[in-house]
Amino acid sequence: MNKILVVEDSPVVLKVLKHLLSQTASFSPVLCASYEEAKLVLTEEGGEPFFAAIVDLHLPDAVDGEIVDLVLSLSIPCVVLTGTYDDALRLSLLNKGVLDYITKDSRYSFNHVVSVIERLRKNQSIKALVAEDSSTSRLFIKALLEQYRFNVIAVENGQEALSMLESDPDIRLLITDHNMPLINGYDLVRMLRQNTRFQDLVIIGLSAEGDNALSARFIKMGANDFIKKPFYHEEFHCRVIQNLESQEMLETIRDMGAVDSLTRLRSRRYLFDEGQAFFDKQAAKPEGVGLAMIDLDAFKQVNDIYGFMVGDALLKEMGEQMLLSFPEALVARFSGEEFCVIDEGGASFDTKLQSFMSVLRAMTFTEAKIPMTSSIGVFLTQDGGLEEAIKIADARLYEAKSRGRNQIVAG
Structure with a gap:
């Protein structure tokens, strides 16, 4: 979480900036209404450093922009938000190292301030x-x-x-x-x-x-x-x-067409458009390529009991866990609650799948604390095509389900 210092004597402006900054999960606004209050916050020992500051030039106890010098002296990126436009003052502040000089002439001004801070985070x-x-x-x-x-x-x-x-x-x-x-x-x-x-x-x-x-x-x-x-x-x-x-x-x-909007995994379209090249690259390695089809067990019951919003949240968390479990693999949402993983084959692939199963069994998902297991079908090869590998792994997935779920079938 990035702390953003906001120094402004107007309660209305403070409220607006707090609201806009709080809409971004990465930012935690710290509000001050005066120079002295900001000075105390900035010089507090052991405090987490500030990512950036948004300051008003004319404060009741510092009418000549002293807050800018204080913030810059601590190497904190600074955006000035002021009620009056003065070109000479603007040039002076920019030459000092202020990131931007923005006037409070419309609601867009406040959105622009936040966009500058958000750009810093991205950069x-x-x-x-x-x-x-x-x-x-x-x-x-x-x-x-x-x-x-x-x-x-x-x-x-x-x-x-x-x-x-x-x-x-x-x-x-x-x-x-x-x-x-x-x-x-x-x-x-x-x-x-x-x-x-x-x-x-x-x-x-x-x-x-x-x-x-x-x-x-x-x-x-x-x-x-x-x-x-x-x-x-x-x-x-x-x-x-x-x-x-x-x-x-x-x-x-x-x-947009390459990434699944819910899980942020690769999409089915990407899998069939680009997956063969990745499949061939892995197949050329000494251990060959491994392809797994993974299906969440009894997922329909989650939607029936808790509703589709909770089901979507579970799928989103599942996507995050799959990226952690298979960091070098191509991981795609195949359809609904079914996923496809392509990775280097051999013993290492089996180890990753077993570890994924163990992690899954130990976890609960969403605020509803839903337990979840999966059934997995696996195909290992050193040649062949992607579509044939998916077909074989998918057949083994349904064999795993018919055997009672929560297991891996690899042939």
């Missing part, structure tokens, strides 16, 4: 790569990204950038200068977009040289955006966030 899991041959610019851009909690790697030229991207598949954002030695920014973008592996990489080009034709060339070659140097850091942050969120939305739309 913690995003790796960004900066390719820039100027050490001054490289350090400046790195600092701007770190201010928004990105994990940043910096390199000096396009060749190093290409090598880093090939070795680290977790990099999701590339900021590249155009004029670099070995491989320039334009050629780097061209090379990356020729490889489907980098189709989801967000790329933003930079240059102090050239005209509008250069920005057009970058974007036509596949860059998501282009920024002319020198730029102001507020524009830089807006462009980065806007492009990331657009890419995330595209990925969400694309993944």
